[in-house]
Amino acid sequence: MDNLNKSITIKRLNDLNTLVSLSKRRGFVFQSSEIYGGLGSCWDYGPLGSLMKLNVKKAWWQAMTRRADMVGIDASILMHPMVWKASGHVDGFSDPLVDCKNCKTRFRSDNTDSYLNEKKCPQCGSQNLSEPRQFNLMFKTHMGPVEDGSNAIYLRPETAQGHFVNFQNCQQSSRYKVPFGIAAIGKSFRNEITPGNFIFRTREFEQMEMQYFVKPGTDEKYFEQWKETRMSFYLKYNINPENLRFHPHGPTELAHYAKAAVDVQYKFPMGFSELEGIHNRSDFDLTQHSKFSGKNLEYFDEANKEKYIPYVIETAVGCDRLFLAFMCDAYREEVSKEESGSEDTRIVLGLHPDLAPYKVTVLPLSKKEELTGVSEKLRDQLAEDFDVLYDETASIGKRYRRQDEIGTPFCVTVDFETAKDQAVTIRHRDSMVQERISMTQLNSYVSKKLKNF
Numbered sequence: 224m225d226n227l228n229k230s231i232t233i234k235r236l237n238d239l240n241t242l243v244s245l246s247k248r249r250g251f252v253f254q255s256s257e258i259y260g261g262l263g264s265c266w267d268y269g270p271l272g273s274l275m276k277l278n279v280k281k282a283w284w285q286a287m288t289r290r291a292d293m294v295g296i297d298a299s300i301l302m303h304p305m306v307w308k309a310s311g312h313v314d315g316f317s318d319p320l321v322d323c324k325n326c327k328t329r330f331r332s333d334n335t336d337s338y339l340n341e342k343k344c345p346q347c348g349s350q351n352l353s354e355p356r357q358f359n360l361m362f363k364t365h366m367g368p369v370e371d372g373s374n375a376i377y378l379r380p381e382t383a384q385g386h387f388v389n390f391q392n393c394q395q396s397s398r399y400k401v402p403f404g405i406a407a408i409g410k411s412f413r414n415e416i417t418p419g420n421f422i423f424r425t426r427e428f429e430q431m432e433m434q435y436f437v438k439p440g441t442d443e444k445y446f447e448q449w450k451e452t453r454m455s456f457y458l459k460y461n462i463n464p465e466n467l468r469f470h471p472h473g474p475t476e477l478a479h480y481a482k483a484a485v486d487v488q489y490k491f492p493m494g495f496s497e498l499e500g501i502h503n504r505s506d507f508d509l510t511q512h513s514k515f516s517g518k519n520l521e522y523f524d525e526a527n528k529e530k531y532i533p534y535v536i537e538t539a540v541g542c543d544r545l546f547l548a549f550m551c552d553a554y555r556e557e558v559s560k561e562e563s564g565s566e567d568t569r570i571v572l573g574l575h576p577d578l579a580p581y582k583v584t585v586l587p588l589s590k591k592e593e594l595t596g597v598s599e600k601l602r603d604q605l606a607e608d609f610d611v612l613y614d615e616t617a618s619i620g621k622r623y624r625r626q627d628e629i630g631t632p633f634c635v636t637v638d639f640e641t642a643k644d645q646a647v648t649i650r651h652r653d654s655m656v657q658e659r660i661s662m663t664q665l666n667s668y669v670s671k672k673l674k675n676f
């Protein structure tokens with residue numbers, strides 16, 4: 224079944240729909256509330272997707288917090304309404320919205336080509352359009368049982384404000400000196416006018432954000448350092464460097480809080496688009512929170528006996544968007560040609576093993592008790608160290624392909640020799656090479672292979 228020793232052509236992903244259907248078929252991502260017809264732009268992570276998403280978060284969290292100059296935080300989604308006044312989100316976090324009076328489509332006017340070039344509706348081409356008006360992207364709700372203006376509250380549109388309002392709590396409790404950073408992973412909400420492209424732009428999403436507090440004047444140096452650090456993160460997890468680039472923001476693109484900004488862009492099937500934002504936020508946020516809260520948020524530098532409001536370098540990436548980038552980059556179709564001329568296609572999700580939902584799958588060669596009993600025990604043995612699957616249905620070839628498609632780095636086959644030699648066959652996802660390994664050595668073998676993948 225496997226393609227060893229055949230000529231192989233590799234096809235990469237060129238259409239998001241291929242990934243959407245693989246995600247549904249194999250249990251990565253489902254449309255939210257599907258049995259009710261779905262809810263626009265909302266997605267649920269299934270059995271494989273939830274595992275992989277945890278792995279994506281773990282990779283980011285470890286890269287950020289296993290440093291001597293970083294602490295973590297888990298702030299609440301609901302914050303004091305004044306936070307959003309101070310941050311500028313109440314007055315400035317909006318997109319220009321246009322209504323088509325002909326087909327009733329609503330769209331963002333600042334990134335819609337048909338509107339920017341010809342003042343036409345992207346849906347029906349009509350020019351019978353409203354003037355653009357600013358639409359605030361924050362979701363508003365009420366705290367407590369009475370709904371009136373006095374208890375209006377927002378779902379946070381970014382996790383970053385939790386870092387700023389806790390700057391002093393984190394600094395004083397950890398006794399870290401500037402420069403140091405605060406990292407967090409959490410849900411954010413934006414009432415996007417035009418969500419889309421699967422999990423690329425949604426209204427509910429998870430962010431992984433880090434604020435690095437530095438002495439004013441050193442900000443440009445740290446901005447450059449963080450650009451390099453973040454790029455090397457993507458390379459470590461095997462994203463093809465040709466699919467990554469920096470996009471510096473011009474003056475008209477800069478967010479209201481930013482002194483300088485650069486996006487890390489990834490080449491998604493719809494083209495290069497923002498994956499992560501890296502911003503020099505200057506002292507904007509801490510100064511604003513000082514003003515609005517009345518609390519002095521200056522940092523006292525004991526060594527130099529000086530006080531200042533730190534500048535902030537921010538790195539911000541969407542977990543869902545990164546998940547999508549990893550999936551897009553890992554997807555490949557290996558098309559092999561038989562001598563007879565017939566073709567065979569192997570779909571492989573070549574994920575870095577740290578990100579793959581399962582590291583190993585145990586496959587008994589037959590459903591006979593003689594093999595399944597040992598296989599189930601082996602599954603439990605491996606599960607002490609790894610996320611493991613067990614699969615006894617269909618032919619061995621089909622089962623290998625199923626695992627290739629979900630990115631499992633190793634398959635372990637228990638066969639009729641196992642009882643005699645106490646060994647199993649381990650098959651490698653990418654090379655399809657097979658080796659015979661003793662069952663007692665299996666955990667340490669897999670562990671070593673995963674570490675040096």
Ligand code: GAP
Pocket residue numbers: 380381382383413415422423424425426427428430432497498499500537539540541542543544545
């Ligand atoms: N605190 C800064 C900030 O939130 P941003 O560029 O607006 O900056 C950071 O967002 C990252 O969050 C983006 O690069 C993207 O990965 C992710 N993100 C933003 N809006 C999103 C959405 N509607 N859906 C999915 N991810 C989103």
